[in-house]
Amino acid sequence: MTKKHWIFVCLFGAAFAGCEPSNKSTPNSTGSGTAGTSSAKPATFTLAWSEYPSWSVFGVADEIGLLNKEAGKLGELEKKWNVDIVLKGVDYDTCLQMYGSNTADAVCITNMDTLGPATDRASVAILPTSTSVGADACIAVGVNDLEGLKGKTTRGLERSVSQYAFERILIKKGLNPKDYPFSNMDPGAAASALQTGDSNVQSIMVWNPFVMQTLRDQPKSKKLFDSSEIPEEIIDMVVVGKDSLAKEGGKAFASCIVETFYAINQRMADPKTADKTLVAIGANFSSLGLEDMKQVVQQTRFYKSPEEALKLLSSEEFRTKTMPAVAEFCVEHKIVEKKPSIGFDSADSQVNFDTSFLQAATSGK
Amino acid sequence: MHALEIRNLSHWYGTRRILNKVNLTIAPGQIVALVGPSGCGKSTLLRAILGTDPPSEGEVLAEGRLVTEPNRDVGIVYQNYSLYEFLSAEENVAFGLKLDKTSLISRFIALPAYLRKRREHLQMARDFLKKVGLEAAMGHYPAELSGGMRQRVAIAQAFILQPKIVLLDEPFGALDEATREDLQLMLLRFYQENLKAKQRGERPQYTIIIVTHELNEAIYVADRVIGLSRFHTEGSQGAMVVYDRPCPVFHPDDPKDLSKFVEQREELRSAVFDPNYVKHHSKYVSFWDELSNDALAVAAMNSR
Amino acid sequence: MIRRPIPRWLVVLLGILGVFSLLAVYGGLSYRQSLVNEKQKVIPGLQAFGDGVTRMTAPQGSEETPKPSMLVTDLRATYWRLFLGTGLGVVLSVVVGIAMGAYRWIAAPLAPIISFLAKIPPTAMLPIYFVLVGSDQTMFTTMVALGIFFTMAQSVYQSIVNDVKDEAIDKAYTLGASDPEIVYEVIWKQVLPPILDNIRLQIGPAMIFLLAAEMLVGAEGMGYRIRMESRVLNMSIVYIYLCILGFTGLIGDWCLLWLRKKLCPWYDR
Numbered sequence: 001m002t003k004k005h006w007i008f009v010c011l012f013g014a015a016f017a018g019c020e021p022s023n024k025s026t027p028n029s030t031g032s033g034t035a036g037t038s039s040a041k042p043a044t045f046t047l048a049w050s051e052y053p054s055w056s057v058f059g060v061a062d063e064i065g066l067l068n069k070e071a072g073k074l075g076e077l078e079k080k081w082n083v084d085i086v087l088k089g090v091d092y093d094t095c096l097q098m099y100g101s102n103t104a105d106a107v108c109i110t111n112m113d114t115l116g117p118a119t120d121r122a123s124v125a126i127l128p129t130s131t132s133v134g135a136d137a138c139i140a141v142g143v144n145d146l147e148g149l150k151g152k153t154t155r156g157l158e159r160s161v162s163q164y165a166f167e168r169i170l171i172k173k174g175l176n177p178k179d180y181p182f183s184n185m186d187p188g189a190a191a192s193a194l195q196t197g198d199s200n201v202q203s204i205m206v207w208n209p210f211v212m213q214t215l216r217d218q219p220k221s222k223k224l225f226d227s228s229e230i231p232e233e234i235i236d237m238v239v240v241g242k243d244s245l246a247k248e249g250g251k252a253f254a255s256c257i258v259e260t261f262y263a264i265n266q267r268m269a270d271p272k273t274a275d276k277t278l279v280a281i282g283a284n285f286s287s288l289g290l291e292d293m294k295q296v297v298q299q300t301r302f303y304k305s306p307e308e309a310l311k312l313l314s315s316e317e318f319r320t321k322t323m324p325a326v327a328e329f330c331v332e333h334k335i336v337e338k339k340p341s342i343g344f345d346s347a348d349s350q351v352n353f354d355t356s357f358l359q360a361a362t363s364g365k
Numbered sequence: 366m367h368a369l370e371i372r373n374l375s376h377w378y379g380t381r382r383i384l385n386k387v388n389l390t391i392a393p394g395q396i397v398a399l400v401g402p403s404g405c406g407k408s409t410l411l412r413a414i415l416g417t418d419p420p421s422e423g424e425v426l427a428e429g430r431l432v433t434e435p436n437r438d439v440g441i442v443y444q445n446y447s448l449y450e451f452l453s454a455e456e457n458v459a460f461g462l463k464l465d466k467t468s469l470i471s472r473f474i475a476l477p478a479y480l481r482k483r484r485e486h487l488q489m490a491r492d493f494l495k496k497v498g499l500e501a502a503m504g505h506y507p508a509e510l511s512g513g514m515r516q517r518v519a520i521a522q523a524f525i526l527q528p529k530i531v532l533l534d535e536p537f538g539a540l541d542e543a544t545r546e547d548l549q550l551m552l553l554r555f556y557q558e559n560l561k562a563k564q565r566g567e568r569p570q571y572t573i574i575i576v577t578h579e580l581n582e583a584i585y586v587a588d589r590v591i592g593l594s595r596f597h598t599e600g601s602q603g604a605m606v607v608y609d610r611p612c613p614v615f616h617p618d619d620p621k622d623l624s625k626f627v628e629q630r631e632e633l634r635s636a637v638f639d640p641n642y643v644k645h646h647s648k649y650v651s652f653w654d655e656l657s658n659d660a661l662a663v664a665a666m667n668s669r
Numbered sequence: 670m671i672r673r674p675i676p677r678w679l680v681v682l683l684g685i686l687g688v689f690s691l692l693a694v695y696g697g698l699s700y701r702q703s704l705v706n707e708k709q710k711v712i713p714g715l716q717a718f719g720d721g722v723t724r725m726t727a728p729q730g731s732e733e734t735p736k737p738s739m740l741v742t743d744l745r746a747t748y749w750r751l752f753l754g755t756g757l758g759v760v761l762s763v764v765v766g767i768a769m770g771a772y773r774w775i776a777a778p779l780a781p782i783i784s785f786l787a788k789i790p791p792t793a794m795l796p797i798y799f800v801l802v803g804s805d806q807t808m809f810t811t812m813v814a815l816g817i818f819f820t821m822a823q824s825v826y827q828s829i830v831n832d833v834k835d836e837a838i839d840k841a842y843t844l845g846a847s848d849p850e851i852v853y854e855v856i857w858k859q860v861l862p863p864i865l866d867n868i869r870l871q872i873g874p875a876m877i878f879l880l881a882a883e884m885l886v887g888a889e890g891m892g893y894r895i896r897m898e899s900r901v902l903n904m905s906i907v908y909i910y911l912c913i914l915g916f917t918g919l920i921g922d923w924c925l926l927w928l929r930k931k932l933c934p935w936y937d938r
Contacts, residue, residue: 093900100902101711102702116901120708158888159897184893186885189799193886196800243706335901417839435842446836451858451935460854465845469853506935526844 754813
């Protein structure tokens, strides 16, 4: 063995040893970099959102200039709160991953899906945006009622709100979910299977826009039941990591999101801008048109004002029945190993429904 | 019975006539060299004899049987694609025995019988390889053989089936001088075997048409040279046989006496390769006449 | 100097160093992530991997009706689909490829279609396949088979065009071959090594295709599990599954190389 060979070995080792420190210095997109004084450069926060009626609102906010989705650029409200919000419009599953891996400070997520990431990252629900009253539905072809569905497999995304709604509604109707097999399939694939008349798929449990599309495009299809039977159980919300909220500018970030959401809601209420806003949201939600969107917002009821949102969060039903039932479901289906602690305005809970930003929004009016 | 008979063979590519009424008969045991300028239609004629490219007009008969597609009556040795690279030397030689003597289905359904035959075939192949001096390389794959060894195997592969005639298409073109001479000697030994068979009254085993661009080689290995060319009075109508004469027969142990070549080589040069030498196409086509006139001389030569 | 030979011990040492460096980099990343969130599961540490393995291998179902563990269920489902699908795809493409290579009137109508379809990424055709073959369990087989069929039939055909010379076929006729003998004794024997190499190359795409299908419509299998577990960020399980897939590819590679050495000893000479 020659000297030269050892030099190789050392160089090789050094190259890898060199990686370690450089990894640490890689900028972290969670925006921990800006720890300066608040008035100087605004802190950067990331919100991951996916296409859904009450979440596509943030896409619209970017389009009309309330927010600017890019880093380093500020929209109207970002300037007001002196915070730089980066909007990441991605798939729902990617949203969950970004939030869980701390690559996003906040995420648009359902109450049920919050429990998983919350066991590892304490989470604060700052804003319920809407609830599903018909946006999740069980649709079948060749099956006319629940009696006929018995023993037939329903396809839908396992361990998601679809499966939750499916079982909850059956229980609510006094039926045993064990009689109704549920098997995994991507909602898009399930909807297309039902629409193309695949003989292996007779019944699906999916969410919008698949519910609407399937009922429209498959004339033989029949809606067996939908989430209007379990109102205010499936809640769409915005959740912020407790760590992110505690950062410099974290509260301004939360407040800015809440204000943005209600600003768009006001435009939807104002007859002058209502249709235009709805069309804009539709463009950010599976390219749906005005008529479709009118139906969609019926089935996905927005919490249009801080008062409505507060009413939900203070309701005994939601606090003592819905959330515990959701947690029970998650444990049963191995979505979480252990129930995370759920609290309302209790900072120590793993999932904390924090009403302070909503309170502030009411008084701000 | 002729080993090969070509009757009035003409061939066109589109409107261009390549071969014009070629007539040729070859007797069993002859080693015929086919020479001609490049582009004169040697390959076309060879493909017609082989049956891969049947002539536009006329017919080819191998021992009386019409050749319309390649079959076991006419064998071939190519210059470059000489062997099946996935078979060892002995398997290459036995390949024809396998294909010709057994059927695909019987190899599967009557396996024991086939394996017995296979052993015989391989033994025959090994015997033949010994004859061409390759006993050391019998289990080797073509990629492991030198160019000269590969051509020996290819020749064994073609002859083991005892076809009516074997075509050698520039067989030694890619070989070095020494190897080339070794292989030429091998052909001379085949010719001696032919003569012995004739003396015993048997059908000689090796009937060969060898295409070559080396006139010395043509005269050395063959007992008859055929020139194909369009340099004659009807040349615009395509190539014809313009030269067909016997040539001296060498014994493998004779010294290669170049002086014997000179005269005939010059004759060939002018008769076949010189575009300015105008003559009737049949001027030098005299093999069969010379043979009957010179029967005694030939007989004397044969008896050596 | 480029390509200067290095001693064997250095090759081995650098190889081992490479593996350890990879582990070290992973460890570093995992440590860095746990500084951000000490309970992170995205780049799990040893402990989390241990938990993952425990969860994967724990038997499922109730006491009365025990079911095999997650890992066993998934491996069984995926490998069976992979095996059947690849097998079917290979057989089909070899038959079609050889038929095209042997008969010009078969190649003429098929070659343009197949070379066109071979250029389309199979995953992009998933929705069409759902419509064509439905979405039940046997569909995965068809999916994988169709996914590799076009590329492979195309390359089998190309190998025949390139590797089986007209001379080889003509000569076989002069040696007394029948048409079936030409196909089996000349064409098949000649292109067996490229066929085996092609199967080797298709293992990757077959796995990608199967996983994509399982992610969309699977109710069990590795693709299904990877999607479900990465949705709830149980990355330890996801990474282990990915490693298993990696090793599957490697082992498949080795097996086919070995098979080629056994069946085609002439090929590497």
